[in-house]
Amino acid sequence: GQQVMQIPQYQHVQEGEDFTTYCNSSTTLSNIQWYKQRPGGHPVFLIQLVKSGEVKKQKRLTFQFGEAKKNSSLHITATQTTDVGTYFCAGQAITTDSWGKLQFGAGTQVVVTP
């Protein structure tokens, strides 16, 4: 079945530094979504990417969807303490019966050191 893997599992970042987290699917995706979960909180939707090679920015966050629509990345510049949390990617397979069935990755847990 479809699997979505995220690397790294943990990311320790010095405040002000940049980092990137990666998401790889075993199958081609129709679209991918990213979520952020703060410690003790619930996942919150960040963005959805649909087109091959698509790049979207939200302030210091840059999201990219691979040309083959099997991988995605999230790049954060000038990390701040508010970026602490776990970032999940979630992919929807390209099959016709895939509606409602997002496959989540295990997440990248980000810790920011002041």
Add this chain to the structure above:
Amino acid sequence: ETGVTQTPRHLVMGMTNKKSLKCEQHLGHNAMYWYKQSAKKPLELMFVYSLEERVENNSVPSRFSPECPNSSHLFLHLHTLQPEDSALYLCASSQSPGSIYNSPLHFGNGTRLTVT
């Protein structure tokens, strides 16, 4: 602030108990979901309801029984659970198909379940 409300926030139950988790959404969505979140594991989709019909049962044991009486409410009835069922249970809602693409999920705060 979430438009999806889950109760209770915490639940401790014995293996012979019967309890129910409740979810209510105030976003006008017509699809609702139950997810299970265990430590260091991906979110696991359990059930999906669209327009009050169950469209997905992701091989969930029968000791978990969902109920969706209307598009705003979703329940998860629990009975004879096992300790490995201890986890955070998240409810979510979204717009239901109008597109082939999954709409963004709006999650509740979850119910932290401990089975003793």
